[in-house]
Amino acid sequence: MIKITLPDGSVREFEPGVTAYQVAASISQGLAKAVLAAEVNGEVWDLTRPINQDSSLKLLKFEDEGGKKTFWHSSAHLMAEAIEEAYPGVKFWVGPPLDNGYYYDIDMGDNKLTEDDLRSIEKRMTELAAQANKYIRIEMSKDEAVKYFTEKGDEYKLDLLKGLTDGEITFYKQGSFTDLCRGPHIPSTEYIKAVKLLSIAGAYWKGDEKNKQLTRVYGITFPKQVQLDAHLAMLEEARKNDHRTLGRELEIFTFDDEVGPGLPLWLPKGAAIIEKLEKLAKESEHEQGYVRVKTPHLAKEALYLRSGHLPYYAESMFPPMEMDGQKYYLKAMNCPHHHKIFGALPKSYRDLPMRLAEYGTCYRYEQSGELFGLMRVRSMQMNDAHIYCTKAQFAEEFMKVNELYVKYFKIFGIDKYQMRFSKHEPSKLGQKYIDNAPLWIETENMVREVLIKSGVPFVEVADEAAFYGPKIDIQLWSAIGKEFTIATNQVDFAQAERFDLTFMNEHNEKERPIIIHRAPLGTHERFIGFLLEHYAGKFPVWLAPEQVAILPISDKYLDYAKEVRDTLRKNGLEVTLDDRAEKIGKKIRDTELKRTPYMLVVGEKEQTDKAVSVRRQGQGDLGAMGLADFTAKILEEVKNYL
RNA sequence: GCCGAAGUAGCUCAGCUGGUAGAGCUACUGAUUUGUAAUCAGUAGGUCGGGGGUUCGAUUCCCUCCUUCGGCUCCA
Incomplete structure (x- = not known):
């Protein structure tokens, strides 16, 4: 007999080889019907997989995160079955569950999917689901698996197999569809009662735009039709809180074809909100000893060659305009101008930290497909400032910036956010990042130390840094669930050298300042877009454009x-x-x-x-x-x- | 930029298989002078996203460009 420990601490004994389903059935028939998968010793398993030793067991229903994910993963397989049946010879890449549904990436060959096709695939999925086909787990050796997919001519699955070794290769089969898959799955397709395919999109293979574009089909399923209806109603409701809808209804901003894509026009009420945000920021910054500067919207090529933006950032800048035989660029960021201000007069350690602030307007050539209401635009006004300080002052200055975040988020009632420590990726030094490995490591350690000291929870992410240094990004989510960086706090160890910025230290020696780039309120565009959704248009009295x-x-x-x-x-x-x-x-x-x-x-x-x-x-x-x-x-x- | 979809009045939308467009709200005018979520009547408003083509005739079919939306890639 083996001991199965349930989440409430109770222990039950079973014959070895017992399945989670049988455990559920031993508790109640109702539970057995509702349960979809099981967490065995912390790992999500098929309900029908035999358990051979003492284990902890948590039964997962649709309401549980793991149950939902399993359900949607199995739904992706069901969709694949329907698609393969209708379009023989198509090849499948990956079909993972999401927070809300699932997708499958498919090489459709010469076939094209339309919205109408989705409707017929949905219908077929419902029919296949009703057949109550079991999801069968098949263990296979790597050789066998390679042979299977070589015969099938499926280069995608062969590519997946490359990363796998013997002993961890499993296949799952339901109905006529067999897929390389680590699982787990729900016991049978009959659990899937309500099916909705949401959209068709292109997705680059392995997320690399140099690769072939596969067809991605998004869908969602539920064990009950009423759940699907409720979900679709919720999506509809979320759309009402979309900042684009609210922005039009409340007369905050507009776009005009003749002005240009991504170039928002702030209507009087939008401008009124901007005035109030700026007042808040200016007062807060003033209290913390910032001074304000003003800089032009363009500059000569030489400035961006010096800053390093042209080699690293040119794609995101508007192309230059020629004047008097010189190339001029619209500024995509304020820092080079600020560095010039810092460097304009000789500095002493007594001048530091120097905090130069400006609500500077920047222009970035975002690719057309990326534009998104106010959240992603081509002209933007940043709550920008650059702090020039000594190494000894760095930690305190960095903490003070964090304090600003906290102050602002409290005022706005923002409690759902994620602090992300964005680091470089060593293999991309010299391409995406300035080529100075030791400095990257030193700076990242410095930032991590400060973060840990501050006690704010954060996650570390590689390959998300700015080209000149690591950064802290604050991630928020829009009404329709899109993730955005709303605020940023960046460390720059590169530009002081490029601009030859120095200050005279206590020992009469020239020393380089460390630079902190920070924008706690991000840009007006994105921040107000976020606030519209956050407040569902009901701005607090202090911020309301019409009080x-x-x-x-x-x-x-x-x-x-x-x-x-x-x-x-x-x-x-x-x-x-x-x-x-x-x-x-x-x-x-x-x-x-x-x-x-x-x-x-x-x-x-x-x-x-x-x-x-x-x-x-x-x-x-x-x-x-x-x-x-x-x-x-x-x-x-x-x-x-x- | 790539894959897919869409663009009709300021807004939300109708307009069957080609015969030059309609509603509600908004705006304006008049009447009403009103006590906590919609007073009534009238008027105005559209080269049906732009350009080209097919056709006797195009909002409708085809091509192209622009813009927007859902994704991918990218990012504040």
Whole structure:
């Protein structure tokens, strides 16, 4: 007998060779029906795989992460079966589960998939699922596997086999489809009741754009139709919170064909938000001893040759324009200009740390396919600053930048983010990264030490650094689940030398500063795009582009309404007056939809009492209040970033 | 840039297999003077993304360019 330990700590005894399914069945029939896979000693297994020794066991249902992943992985195989059946001879690369569904990368040969084809594949998948075919695990030696795929002429699976050794090669078969696969899988296709294929896309083989492009089909499945319906409804709902939709509805920004792709136009309300963000940043930076500078939007080629951007970054820059026999580039970043400012006057160690800040506008030639609303644009204004400091000051300066992040994220109520320590990739020195291995290692160690000391959780990722040094990126997710770097904090050990930047130290010797590039609020474009989604358009009072709307009951009270408006405006608030000849219900409805935080209803009573009837967006009527009291209340909220 | 899809009024969308376009909201005008999520009536608004082709005739079919969307690659 072997001992099976369940997550609640209870131990049950079984004959060796017992399967997780049998364990589930011994507990209850209902459980046995719902369970999809099992975690055996921390590893996800097929339900039908025999367990031969004492083990810990966790039964995974669809609701469990591992169960879901297994379910979708098996669904990918089911889709592959339907596709192979309809298009014999197509070759399959990989078909992994995702957080929401799965995909399979396929070399379709000369076949092309259309949306209509997806519908018929879906239909066939449902039919195949109903056949209740079992997913059968087959162990195979490497020689056998190589032979199988050589005969099949499948170079993709042969390529996968290269990385595998004997003993770890398994195949899975369901119905007519057999695939090289490590598994695990659900017991049978009959669990898959609801199928939706979401999209067709091209995906480069192994993610390298020099390779052939395969056809990637995205899909999602569920054990119940109602779950699929709910999922699709949720996607629909998420689309309503997409910053592109909200940006249009709330009149924040627009794009125009004649201005150009990726070049957003900020409408007055968008500009109002920008003003407030800048105010916050400028005040915060001022407190931390930053000084502000201003630099032009272009510069001669020589500047970017010196900075190293041209060799490493040219593809992302707009092509140069010729003037007076010189090439000029639109700036893709502010640092070279700032370095020139640092270098313009001799510096002493007493001047350091020197923190040069600018909301500089940069232009980057993003590939057309990458443009994405405000999140990925070609002109952007960065919450930029460069800190020039000594090695001894580095840790403290770096920590202070982190403090800024934390302060900002608290104000904005951002709690779901990931701090990513982006490192270089040694094999790409001299191509993607400046060729100085020891300096990379030294700097990365320095950054890691500071990060560990700061106690903020972070992940390390290779091959994500800037060309001049490692960086800390803050990753956030958009309403529709796209991941973005919102903020960045970069260490630069290369440019001080390239620009020959020095300061005189205490011993009357010239020394190079370390440079920190930092942009805690990223760019206005991406940050406001993110905020739109984060707040679902309901900006807090301090940040709202329209903070108060005054809604007179009728035009008899317009004079008083104007008085209220002017009083609030004198206090620096963004106020509008709805003087349309509409009924109050209509005015309220329209203002609610604009997400204006405060509505002030004014009529006979308010005029007599010098008062306002306050209505909070999303909350309803808060009752009447003296105008002076309301002004004090809202100013207090603004002051506290509420 | 690559693979796939789409582009009709300011917005959301309708327009069967080719016979030069329609609704709701918005805007404007008038009436209504209104008390916490839509008052009524009228008016205006589109070289159907641009260009070219096929056709007696193109929003509809074909080509091409532009833009947008879903991905890939890339990135703040």
